[in-house]
Amino acid sequence: MSNKIEVNPETAGMGRRRFINTAALAGLTAGVAACTEKPANAPATAASGPAAAPAAAHTDAANATHLKPGELDTYYGLWSGGHNGDMRVLGLPSGREIHRIPCFVPDALVGWGITNESKKIMGTKPDGSLRYTVGDTHHTHASYKDGNYDGRYAWINDKINSRIARIRLDYFICDKITELPNVQGFHGIFPDKADPVDPAINYTTRVFCGAEFHIPLPNNGKDVDSPEKYRTMFTCVDAESMEVRWQVLIDGNCDLTATSYDGKLAATNQYNIEGGAHYEDMMSAERDACAFFHIARIEEAVKAGKFKTYGDSKVPVVDGTREANKDPKTALVAYVSTPKNPHGVNASPDGKYFICAGKLSPTCTVIELAKVLDWFDGKSEKLDNAIVAEVEVGLGPLHTAFDGRGNAYTTLFLDSQVVKWNVEAAIKFHAGDKNAKYVVDRADVHYQPGHINASQSETKAADGKYLAVGCKFSKDRFLPVGPLHPENEQLFDISGEKMVMLADHPVRGEPHDFIIFKRELVRPKQVYSHDDFPLAIKDPKESGVFRNGKKVTVKLTSQAPAFSLREFKLKKGDEVTLILTNLDKIEDLTHGIAIPKYNVQFVVNPLETASVNFVADKPGVYWIYCTNFCHALHLEMRTRMIVEG
Amino acid sequence: MSNKIEVNPETAGMGRRRFINTAALAGLTAGVAACTEKPANAPATAASGPAAAPAAAHTDAANATHLKPGELDTYYGLWSGGHNGDMRVLGLPSGREIHRIPCFVPDALVGWGITNESKKIMGTKPDGSLRYTVGDTHHTHASYKDGNYDGRYAWINDKINSRIARIRLDYFICDKITELPNVQGFHGIFPDKADPVDPAINYTTRVFCGAEFHIPLPNNGKDVDSPEKYRTMFTCVDAESMEVRWQVLIDGNCDLTATSYDGKLAATNQYNIEGGAHYEDMMSAERDACAFFHIARIEEAVKAGKFKTYGDSKVPVVDGTREANKDPKTALVAYVSTPKNPHGVNASPDGKYFICAGKLSPTCTVIELAKVLDWFDGKSEKLDNAIVAEVEVGLGPLHTAFDGRGNAYTTLFLDSQVVKWNVEAAIKFHAGDKNAKYVVDRADVHYQPGHINASQSETKAADGKYLAVGCKFSKDRFLPVGPLHPENEQLFDISGEKMVMLADHPVRGEPHDFIIFKRELVRPKQVYSHDDFPLAIKDPKESGVFRNGKKVTVKLTSQAPAFSLREFKLKKGDEVTLILTNLDKIEDLTHGIAIPKYNVQFVVNPLETASVNFVADKPGVYWIYCTNFCHALHLEMRTRMIVEG
Structure with a gap:
């Protein structure tokens, strides 16, 4: 029943650069051989190796990616998180990761997969536990209007379980998942x-x-x-x-x-x-x-x-x-x-x-x-x-980006290169004009690139400013951190004839696809509204413990540096729903809440409400504390949960 | 039973900078008042506000943090991941996150909390499910020899569930957790x-x-x-x-x-x-x-x-x-x-x-x-x-770092500053020498700093080169990404008399503590050994399906671009242990494995072995695929799991 493949593993001890080509080519011989009949005078093969960016050009361009303290990026990047199962928000040109948006996979920081609200979006089994805790995101794209992004939504896939998640681009959160x-x-x-x-x-x-x-x-x-x-x-x-x-x-x-x-x-x-x-x-x-x-x-x-x-x-x-x-x-x-x-x-x-x-x-x-x-x-x-x-165009073409000036940029996985080529020139060449030089430039990347995208590339407003290349192997490009390497997202300036490499950005595996767009295309909201949450507790006076037999609802609000209840009592076996509304309404004043030994942790952003269910099965004193530094007295921000034995 | 605290929430609509001080001070009036009797001529209060770094100094120093493509950082940083529950590895001075090390909280990328090996370290309930899926890491420190880091271990705490995790600094993985x-x-x-x-x-x-x-x-x-x-x-x-x-x-x-x-x-x-x-x-x-x-x-x-x-x-x-x-x-x-x-x-x-x-x-x-x-x-x-x-020293002192030249650097939470002060001068001042000017410099940070650390600060080899400050609020320092803001880790050059701010680095909440050390102090290993894993499958010929009643062991190996079994059959209800050894032994050649609908995903690094248990409860065809881009034929790297109904 089990067919075994024998693959020759004798690649140990080889030089790194030599290995890359050998390994990437292994098993491909037959497939590639059938396709490598080169057209006469093909510009791709005539190009004499990678074009190294002049040193001076690098220095000037690269400094542009180093923002001074407090300077804002000019572009957003939405990056898929691969088998992390999340979406990431980057600022460009700095390459800084500003946010991760949990969707398919639990996130301990925000309590995604812990709160009732997030579990409802993620999907649960009949016993209330999560249906899935793994995901494999590959591609992310955003909603359009008039051929450009309109800042409403982005979507991302989960390959493992065939799910699609929608991200709201006002709050930068996942609000729907469909299998x-x-x-x-x-x-x-x-x-x-x-x-x-x-x-x-x-x-x-x-x-x-x-x-x-x-x-x-x-x-x-x-x-x-x-x-x-x-x-x-x-x-x-x-x-x-x-x-x-x-x-x-x-x-x-x-x-x-x-x-x-x-x-x-x-x-x-x-x-x-x-x-x-x-x-x-x-x-x-x-x-x-x-x-x-x-x-x-x-x-x-x-x-x-x-x-x-x-x-x-x-x-x-x-x-x-x-x-x-x-x-x-x-x-x-x-x-x-x-x-x-x-x-x-x-x-x-x-x-x-x-x-x-x-x-x-x-x-x-x-x-x-x-x-x-x-x-x-x-x-x-x-x-x-x-x-x-x-x-x-070269060996192992995988994906293509555009600059809005008629040029395409294609990743060459086997060559570890990006090739810049002119689409209309390629059409002329294909039509018979063998003098049409469609290859404009080539650049080495490090190493084995997959997806590629340029600023605004897949819109009518493609602006040909920055190009990001998702390299699947980083090898020796970053300090060693054990066997699992980061991927390497390389950034280029493509505003000129030649591509100029600006920076290496390590990313946790494995971003596949990403989009890059101008910052003015989204209109983020940084404080929630009570109306976003049916369970919102609008006044600390509504706080308290509300019992209906064994069903107990604990209503709690947070305002730095205190929770509205100083302590509350439960009985062993109570089936508890704890609802927390953050009444702080100032941007960035997020609170967290953790219950020791009860596997509860989530955050509430300004004016957000979230809830959790748990059974009070462990008698004792449990200091519920704020996990998100909020105030000079943050350490003292606690409420005492007493479970009577 | 429930005591309610009434806190005046009337801070909406206030200017941002004004709010920060008000909010951070709220509730502190009584506490601080008792302590603010200032010594006569106290240098701290005599200092005339923050010392702005000269623009030229910034430009020169800041360029040092922008590494050219391919340049390596000179320092490692180990950063706690706060309520993400992980540890992070940064390169400095670039501030790039190179790695996240899961410990207290599951990680979908590596399959932490999915594989039997990681579940054993994390701890399980009698039914085999994870005991905890949340964590709150605060402080991370590494093992010493002769007063300096020796590159063996780091440790990190979980405040929610009172656990300590150990990180091996050869493989950069968590190998033990103790409650x-x-x-x-x-x-x-x-x-x-x-x-x-x-x-x-x-x-x-x-x-x-x-x-x-x-x-x-x-x-x-x-x-x-x-x-x-x-x-x-x-x-x-x-x-x-x-x-x-x-x-x-x-x-x-x-x-x-x-x-x-x-x-x-x-x-x-x-x-x-x-x-x-x-x-x-x-x-x-x-x-x-x-x-x-x-x-x-x-x-x-x-x-x-x-x-x-x-x-x-x-x-x-x-x-x-x-x-x-x-x-x-x-x-x-x-x-x-x-x-x-x-x-x-x-x-x-x-x-x-x-x-x-x-x-x-x-x-x-x-x-x-x-x-x-x-x-x-x-x-x-x-x-x-x-x-x-x-x-x-100023309002709200929280933590202190050292430069090895007799100076201390203390974060001032309420002032949103770092104060540089001389310890021996402070001792003289305290002893009565009111001319001892112990405050050397002050720098504004953005905003509300908590932990601080300098390169090699807590070792005998403190070298006074870089200083990182963990700011709890980032407010307007990065592109807006909805209600949850990143924290802001600011980096300073402290090699001179004045502190020079180099860069803002956004980080996902909420790093508390961190250490920064020279890269030569660790000796990472980037390929595992079969001996690290008792279940290692050393030859693809050992692959197969081994049945003992309903207990089935599937042995599988990976070598790009194929798994050793092309397909395998199970019967509905089989209790399966799947063992996977990655026989690729080349640095960075990691494979992943996912089973659709079975909630399985994990990676195997070069020569790593990992295993999972599952019950084959869903009949049908399930294409097990490689999730970690490994080869030009990565997309085709699959094995077909057939569960007979």
């Missing part, structure tokens, strides 16, 4: 930028989610032995209600997701159209695909009842498989071919192109959206005519 | 620096722990209504075994802990010698204390059987209360008086003094260790003769 039915390995995520039909809706109302792993449908333990019958789905979630609107059954595994500026198309690049269960099978076909979803048609089909449901799920699922979508005029999905196992699909800020990076092929494929729509409209005979360029 | 008996609110922590008796033991063998909250003994629900009978304890933990060696029953609440360089004395500053339950009572006495523990005598008393035990605990407890320790010649504990509610006690690097900061008093109290020993030896009539200085 997608019928799928496994939900990976790519992207909000739409407009409605496909109603031009008045020029903002995000849907979020699209691509699932990676193909599974039996329903996944109930039957039909497990026929991977060729497994399928995956592309899912649409309502941006406001966070309900799942519909799903599309498809061939192949979804990787990333992208959406058009006109709202008409969403896409996912795909590997494993072979439906293979082993990795050799997953890369046996010469070409995979970028699947384009015709949103208006899909929603018409759902409306017309042309859908199925699977298992316990009520979500309508339309058929987007190749077999069912051969006729362009009725097709819901169009599969544009790409070289095998592409990685990443990104929408250019001019709204014209989606670019798939080749991963196993040293190329980027440029797909023109107008030509995909032509195919859907029956105006184009061959769908692959939408491919307007497929040019060599 | 202290008989105490609540364990707060201050410090390793000894030498044995009190055996001069050959010139390194750390004990760790001292001060507990803050006084409780009934035993704390079983009886005697709850007589706070005057509550007591707390000072605890000694063995540095190697992490067993609790002994405890000392004392009067008053322990705050911080300090140890002498000769190993003879440990100390804790104390508030609430009144034994009050409400905060007014806690500050009713004019003076509190710094309690000094005579380690050799305590250990002799334990050896001689002069101890009690409490409740279920077998730990010997000696009597260190005032009543029982009146005779200096037999005393185990000496209570040197300090102004009321002191905060922080720090040992000067010359080995001579312990300095208590006044908090409610605008003073620092300098206690000469030789004179405390004189009292124990019957050579000093009055214990308080050990106080060689008690000088005014």
Whole structure:
């Protein structure tokens, strides 16, 4: 039953730089070999190695990233937290982490997963314990209006348990989590930028989610032995209600997701159209695909009842498989071919192109959206005519960012480089103009880059100022801290012709994707309102212990340096709900509350209310104390909980 | 039963800077008034406000903190993670967070609290679930040899559940956690620096722990209504075994802990010698204390059987209360008086003094260790003769650092300043030389500083290069991110006469204490050895599914880009132990493993082995995948777990 793979581990003792290339290439030989037929005079291979930034340029530019004490960053970055399961907020260009937003995984600081309010968002089992305590976030994107971020929401995926979380960008908190039915390995995520039909809706109302792993449908333990019958789905979630609107059954595994500026198309690049269960099978076909979803048609089909449901799920699922979508005029999905196992699909800020990076092929494929729509409209005979360029850029292309000046920046995982290339020049080259020099610049990065993004890159307002590169290995770039290395987010100045590296930023593994936008695009609120909380205790006089048999409610307020109750008594076995409102209404005056031995700790920000349930099962005196330094008498800020035996 | 405190919340709408002072002072009026009789010509009050660093000085110095890409920091910082419950590793002077070390609280990235190995260290309930998932770390200190850090261990406290964790500084991981008996609110922590008796033991063998909250003994629900009978304890933990060696029953609440360089004395500053339950009572006495523990005598008393035990605990407890320790010649504990509610006690690097900061008093109290020993030896009539200085430094003194050149740096919480003062000049001033100008410099910080530390400050090798200040409020110093603000760790260059502020570093709340040391003092290891793990699978050929009735062991290895098993089958209801060894032995080649819907995620670093238990209760196909980007074919690195229905 168990097939074993024998991999030669004889890489110990090799030089570091040599190892990186060897290890990253191991197992790839066959895959890459098929793709490395170089076009004659390809500029990519003609480029003579990495362009080192002049020392003087570094010094000037790099000083710009060192903010003087008190100076504010000019850009926000929203970073996925990988298998930390959180979202992070960075300031740029400093690279400083200003905030972490818990969503899929408990957070002991704020009490995420401890308070009743956060548990309700995270989801619980029938016994009240958390359904999941792990997560694996990959991609984060924010809501749009008029093609730019509007500061309402961001979304982030959990690949392990196929969940999508929404972040409110006023309070910078997670307010909704939805678990997608019928799928496994939900990976790519992207909000739409407009409605496909109603031009008045020029903002995000849907979020699209691509699932990676193909599974039996329903996944109930039957039909497990026929991977060729497994399928995956592309899912649409309502941006406001966070309900799942519909799903599309498809061939192949979804990787990333992208959406058009006109709202008409969403896409996912795909590997494993072979439906293979082993990795050799997953890369046996010469070409995979970028699947384009015709949103208006899909929603018409759902409306017309042309859908199925699977298992316990009520979500309508339309058929987007190749077999069912051969006729362009009725097709819901169009599969544009790409070289095998592409990685990443990104929408250019001019709204014209989606670019798939080749991963196993040293190329980027440029797909023109107008030509995909032509195919859907029956105006184009061959769908692959939408491919307007497929040019060599280097080894292991993964993701692409844009500067708004017509240039693309693609990470080269195997080369440990970023390549800057001009999209229109690439199109000319592909059309036959072999003098078109599309590669503009190359820069070494450290090491093995995955995602890349530029300031405002995936908006119409791409400004070509900063570029961040998520390097998967940091190796020797930071002080050693034992076996687990940080990742290395490298920052570049891309305002000139040459990329100039500014700084290395270590980050706890493993940020995948991130977005960078101007600070004026969000309008954060720093003090809550009582109205945000149904349980708010608006006056300290409402504090007290309210008993109904064994059910006890303790109402408590905080105002530096004291809790409203000095002490309170419980009886052993009481089922307690403790509600705490922070009545301090000054920005940054957060209190915390901990109950020793009762596994309770959470914070209440200005005017926030939170609650916890616990059973008073341990008799004794328990000094409840403030955990968030609030005042010169913070240490003395306590209340005494007495549990009578 | 419930006493309510009415605090005037009318601070909304006030200017920010004005608020800070008002809020921080609220409730302090009575306490401070008693202490603000200023000595004539006191330099502290004569100093004309904060000394602004010259702009040019800032520019030069600040550039030093911006490392060029690839440049390494020169110092490590170990930072407590507050109610995040972790330890953090920073590089300085850049201020970059390189690592977080989970200890008291689960960590989804590494699988801390998920793997069997980490659960064993954290502690579980009889049903196998974690005993605690919250923590509140305050103080972190490292092991010593010859008065300097020796790179073996660091320790950190959990105040909520009175636990102490040990961190191995080779692998930068937590390897032991001990819950202290008989105490609540364990707060201050410090390793000894030498044995009190055996001069050959010139390194750390004990760790001292001060507990803050006084409780009934035993704390079983009886005697709850007589706070005057509550007591707390000072605890000694063995540095190697992490067993609790002994405890000392004392009067008053322990705050911080300090140890002498000769190993003879440990100390804790104390508030609430009144034994009050409400905060007014806690500050009713004019003076509190710094309690000094005579380690050799305590250990002799334990050896001689002069101890009690409490409740279920077998730990010997000696009597260190005032009543029982009146005779200096037999005393185990000496209570040197300090102004009321002191905060922080720090040992000067010359080995001579312990300095208590006044908090409610605008003073620092300098206690000469030789004179405390004189009292124990019957050579000093009055214990308080050990106080060689008690000088005014500013409002709200909390903690003190040292530069090795005779200067102390004390945080002033209420003034939002750091004051640099000369210890010997302060002693002269206290002795009557009113011309002794002990205040050297003042610097504004942003805002409300708590802990402070300088590079190598609490070692004999204090080098006076960098100073970090943990500011409890950041207010407007970073881009707004909603109601929860980061704290602000400010970095200063203290190599000159004037302090020069270098940078603001945001940190997730709430680092309390931290240490900063030269990078050459640790010798990190970046690849594990199979010998570290009893369950190590040394060859992929050992992989497989091994069944014993319903008990199933799955042995799996990882080598990029594949797991050793391509798929494996389980039956519904199987009780599974999955063991994974990472056979990649190259630095930084970490793999992760996630099982969808089974709440499993952990990482295995090079040559690490970890295991998890789960019940295969959900039939279906589950694609186990690698969560830590490892290779160009990382996305394809999966194994298929089939649970037959």
